[in-house]
Amino acid sequence: xxxxxxxVSAAAALVAASVLPASADTIRVLNWQGYGTDExxxxxxxxxxxxxxxxxxxxxxxxxxxxxLRTNPGxxxxxxxxxxxxxxxxxxxxxxxxxxxxxxxxxDIVAEMLGNKNLTIDGKTYGVPWVWGATSFAxxxxxxxxxxxxxxxxxxxxxxxxxxxRDDAVEAVQMAAIALGQDIxxxxxxxxxxxxxxxxxPQIRTFWTSENDWNQFVSAxxxxxxxxxxxSASRSAKxxxxxxxxxxxxxxxxxxxxxxxxxxxxxxxxxAHEFINWMIDPDFYVKWDTEVGAPASANAKAxxxxxxxxxxxxxxxxxxxxxxxxxxxxxxxxxxxxxxELWQETKTYYQQ
Amino acid sequence: xxxxxxxxxxxxxxxxxRSARAVVLLTGPAYLWLTVxxxxxxxxxxxxxxLSEAPIAGRVGELTLEQYRAFFEHAFYLELILRSLxxxxxxxxxxxxxxxxxxxxxxxxxxxxxREALFLLVIIPFWSNxxxxxxSWTMVLRGNGLLERAIETVFPGAGSxxxxxxxxxxxxxxxxxxxxxxxxxxxxxxxxxDDDLIAAARSLGASxxxxxxxxxxxxxxxxxxxxxxxxxxxxIGSFMEPRILGGRQGTFIGTIIEDQFxxxxxxxxxxxxxxxxxxxxxxxxxxxxxAARRMSG
Numbered sequence: 001x002x003x004x005x006x007x008v009s010a011a012a013a014l015v016a017a018s019v020l021p022a023s024a025d026t027i028r029v030l031n032w033q034g035y036g037t038d039e040x041x042x043x044x045x046x047x048x049x050x051x052x053x054x055x056x057x058x059x060x061x062x063x064x065x066x067x068x069l070r071t072n073p074g075x076x077x078x079x080x081x082x083x084x085x086x087x088x089x090x091x092x093x094x095x096x097x098x099x100x101x102x103x104x105x106x107x108d109i110v111a112e113m114l115g116n117k118n119l120t121i122d123g124k125t126y127g128v129p130w131v132w133g134a135t136s137f138a139x140x141x142x143x144x145x146x147x148x149x150x151x152x153x154x155x156x157x158x159x160x161x162x163x164x165x166r167d168d169a170v171e172a173v174q175m176a177a178i179a180l181g182q183d184i185x186x187x188x189x190x191x192x193x194x195x196x197x198x199x200x201x202p203q204i205r206t207f208w209t210s211e212n213d214w215n216q217f218v219s220a221x222x223x224x225x226x227x228x229x230x231x232s233a234s235r236s237a238k239x240x241x242x243x244x245x246x247x248x249x250x251x252x253x254x255x256x257x258x259x260x261x262x263x264x265x266x267x268x269x270x271x272a273h274e275f276i277n278w279m280i281d282p283d284f285y286v287k288w289d290t291e292v293g294a295p296a297s298a299n300a301k302a303x304x305x306x307x308x309x310x311x312x313x314x315x316x317x318x319x320x321x322x323x324x325x326x327x328x329x330x331x332x333x334x335x336x337x338x339x340x341e342l343w344q345e346t347k348t349y350y351q352q
Numbered sequence: 353x354x355x356x357x358x359x360x361x362x363x364x365x366x367x368x369x370r371s372a373r374a375v376v377l378l379t380g381p382a383y384l385w386l387t388v389x390x391x392x393x394x395x396x397x398x399x400x401x402x403l404s405e406a407p408i409a410g411r412v413g414e415l416t417l418e419q420y421r422a423f424f425e426h427a428f429y430l431e432l433i434l435r436s437l438x439x440x441x442x443x444x445x446x447x448x449x450x451x452x453x454x455x456x457x458x459x460x461x462x463x464x465x466x467r468e469a470l471f472l473l474v475i476i477p478f479w480s481n482x483x484x485x486x487x488s489w490t491m492v493l494r495g496n497g498l499l500e501r502a503i504e505t506v507f508p509g510a511g512s513x514x515x516x517x518x519x520x521x522x523x524x525x526x527x528x529x530x531x532x533x534x535x536x537x538x539x540x541x542x543x544x545x546d547d548d549l550i551a552a553a554r555s556l557g558a559s560x561x562x563x564x565x566x567x568x569x570x571x572x573x574x575x576x577x578x579x580x581x582x583x584x585x586x587x588i589g590s591f592m593e594p595r596i597l598g599g600r601q602g603t604f605i606g607t608i609i610e611d612q613f614x615x616x617x618x619x620x621x622x623x624x625x626x627x628x629x630x631x632x633x634x635x636x637x638x639x640x641x642x643a644a645r646r647m648s649g
Contacts, residue, residue, distance in 0.1 A: 063617040168615070206517045206599030220494065222517075340616060341426060347603040348428035351435060 127259025164226025255325030517599025541575025
């Protein structure tokens, strides 16, 4: 009996091996944790389709991601890069252009996104547009009804000690720039921004750093409103059942576009292209958004596969709303440093 | 030494050689370990603090005083250092006020198995992860949390304390984390005080206050100072407890230094701020130690 079982499993393994493509590689992906590429069901499906397996490494900030690419050349195959940072990564030679002919689904990517000047540099696709979304704020719908339509609500006395804020210099400055109608990538009046952020002192309850933090603070009733990312907001509502709604106010919101790039000296460039192809595949995206919660896809076919009432289709898909987004672009080092100092000084002011 | 004197001169040298070798063999590994794990990274950090950017992955930083100048150009760094020093002083004081009496009772009043049991209670918090301890405080301190509900049960209508995300919450969390250090160091020096000394002082008519002030405190001073140093130094650099418990009021020099290393990747500035903090600690402790030595000695 035992012998038969051994034979059967050996035969099964042989069949499996002959069906799968010749080279089964293990690729390494560098991304934020819990951001699509590491969904277990998606990796199983990817392995079923291509034979490749996927390992992950995570970062907690864009600077960390860049440092990891610099210090470990040849360690990663695919890396997720916010398009605001893609030009820098390309310039430093940390990533190489992707070959779109190896990515069948790239034909369905919205043309403006594929041609985004931060992703396509000198006609080469350094980042394949993957998903996009907004950074704005979400509110607890049990506490705030009807939904506010102005960002000024964050400064209202109603939110005293009830506002969550992300401890991130660039994001803080950009949120204030939106409220003041300034250019988010190169604000003209930093003093006004400083004043605007100082005025948040009575509202801010505490700082959150991760999605997990955010969910805990909202469910514990610490936040009635908090800055947030659109994709995360749909995960909080779907996966965690929290009564939250994401708001894109009249003044606008910060927009971002995330691309998938092939790392320089990637050990498995072929498998890396196959993985990027799978990540923009409508099959993957529709399941990701409907069952887990995701930002909007750059793939038009994938967006069309969503139910009509999905947030990404109903809200972000609305051209009037999309027009309100101010997209993140590269920020030069000098401005970044000023933003950082401004934010640290503001945080010190909050202590007084 | 006494038995070495009985040997002849040649035997004496051989003996000295052997004991020198023993010293090297016995202390060598420890000092080598310290050199590799403490001194080298510290020297590297000191070097980093004089660079324009961290020399990672082929980047070349230039030698500069820029990072130290940044500290003096922005008043808020100094403000945060003072705030952290104040936090360190307060936490150390509360640890002393709570820990010293406890150590005294353990060392002088309680004997035998009870002492062991009570000692265990002091040490038990060390067995759990520091992060878990801090997170459990958030549940206790939060509005309508365990503490408020307990107070409400005893004194109905006492009102809300809402301690979480305040400066006081940070002090509470840190005192809890560091209290055992004060108890342990004070206990050791209090235990070494001869009971007869206290009895003698009392027989000479000294009041309790006089005994405490003129006898016990000076003799226990080495333990108190050791405890204070062990608490003060990590507290002024602390970042985890302020972040989790302090909320909007949880920005200290420690959290800003951590930002430089993790969020911003400006290692040189982080290193420079760390060494400025170290300089502050030395400036405070050197006179303090001398004063303490004179008091106890």
